[in-house]
Amino acid sequence: VKTQLQAQTVAAVAVGHQHNHQGVSSAFETIYRTQGLVGLWRGVSGAVPRVMVGSAAQLATFASAKEWVEELQWFKEGSWIVALAGGMISSVAVAVAMTPFDVVSTRLYNQPVDERGTGKHYRGLLDCFVQIFRKEGILALYKGIGPAYLRLGPHTILSLLFWDELRKLTYRHQQHGV
Template identity: 80%
Template sequence: MPLTRAEPAAGTEDTRAVSPAVDLVLGASACCLACVFTNPLEVVKTRLQLQGELQAPGTYPQPYRGFVASIAAVARADGLSGLQKGLAASLLYQGLMNSVRFYCYSLACQAGLTQQPGGTVIAGAVAGALGAFVGSPAYLVKTQLQAQTVAEMAVGHQHHHQSLLGAMETIWRQQGLAGLWRGVGGAVPRVMVGSAAQLATFASAKAWVQERQWLPEDSWLVALAGGMISSVAVVAVMTPFDVVSTRLYNQPVDGAGRGLLYRGLADCLVKIWRQEGPPALYKGLGPAYLRLGPHTILSMLFWDELRKLAR
């Protein structure tokens, strides 16, 4: 979730030289490029988070065990292309969500709001919430497509969509426009806490690495190390909301579009806690961390290079 205008990465120029409209396009493009590399981790994370849904620990089959074994399991079941399931929906989500986030955050910077105490965190959280709302339909389809697999490896509800557009058409026809925003109540808090945590920790983590002088001050490795350290805090606060969001998006619905498993964010949290235990709220933690660090750094790297070309 790279919103770094207040604290540019080492080696980047002042982002005020780029207008919010240009930042919108470049930021979204950078995140989409990063998504191509990190989408396989998203597939594995989704499967792990759905595994054992509403079943007591130790009573359900576990086709996915651990990070490396899960990647191999996905490849065996769906082929190597299965590791890029839902890529089109992931790209659409990254484009929509981050274009709104970058644009809103750029406007906040221009207005001087990020110079106020706590302004960076608040602006990042609000921009993230708006982006999550706009991108929610794409995230819904992404989750459902990534969950789909052969019967013996299936976890969670199987929706049997054929494509991004086909999935949206089916949801629209069966549940109406509101059906495309089902589960948004879990997505908005997820992005808000993730954006706020990242903005609150990335700059200080990067400064700490620079103070240790382990790496050349102008090296991109400083941003990489800072991003990986910051990602620990981000994943710690974000993963429970991520698990809930995945469950809400993937659950089956009745004829009126109401979820058959969970009534909402709070109900999902309580059911996971009671039936699967507190550790279930951190399912997919490994892939989530390994995805977030590289995704953040790749996004920042691509964003910086695209901005240089734009100048």
């Protein structure tokens, strides 16, 4: 519903399929009436891998980035700035890993469907990836990476920074009762 409403615009500037919902409740009603409950979950095949890939990139890169920053000795050992820098590096990896899945999910969510609720453009996640790559090239999978980073970057940086600081506090408390 969110994606279809965000993509909706006047015909003069419209890009892609337009669903023309009157609002949130109208969109829910129309999708449910025409496609059933399954229609409300269309595109989830792109959203679930998106979160999996993003979490994996976040976890895999933060520890390595933090170690790298510590080795360079840019900041005092144990400083919160080390975790901040590690989070900043990790946030770039998260945006790079997640953006192709954002593009694919958006295409799956927003495509027109036939009377059975089957997508008219893409058969699923892999088909969507392949078609985008073949017709538009690899860079098409990174459309919107700037806005994606502006959304994902601060969340990743702050989450990792707070997690690291809370982890250090917990360790100190457990070891020293401080």
